[in-house]
């Protein structure tokens with residue numbers, strides 16, 4: 138029997154078309170992006186997690202001369218949330234970036250390692266995480282769950 142995975146997402150031509158209450162989330166992600174430490178790639182990434190109590194947890198990429206020692210923005214935000222607020226759930230994760238590494242119109246798409254970490258956050262909290270991917274040109278992809286980014290990911294379901 139064949140089964141189809143249904144890939145569901147929404148696209149907006151600009152993040153400003155998001156509901157007004159989500160604008161602050163994007164703005165916080167941009168603010169976080171400015172503090173990225175990315176002297177090697179010159180590609181700055183910002184992540185903002187909106188938690189279930191309305192607070193925000195920010196992350197940005199942190200690079201290192203010993204290249205594998207750096208870490209992506211998404212993981213900084215999610216690991217910070219896990220380390221400091223283990224009982225809070227992530228409602229929405231917004232990711233933004235700037236730099237010449239890719240054209241402005243190209244979809245900003247989290248790396249495989251970050252998808253795996255995002256999936257585990259979702260499984261752990263037993264609640265889907267809404268994901269907002271904001272391209273450099275403002276176009277925005279909206280996903281209802283990390284499953285949309287990593288179907289059939291490795292991991293266990295916590296019950």
Ligand code: THU
Pocket residue numbers: 175178180181182197198199200207208209210211238246247248251
């Ligand atoms: N980067 C992120 O922070 N998030 C991603 O999803 C992909 C890439 C960072 C890693 C590195 O510091 C820079 O962007 C260039 O790859």
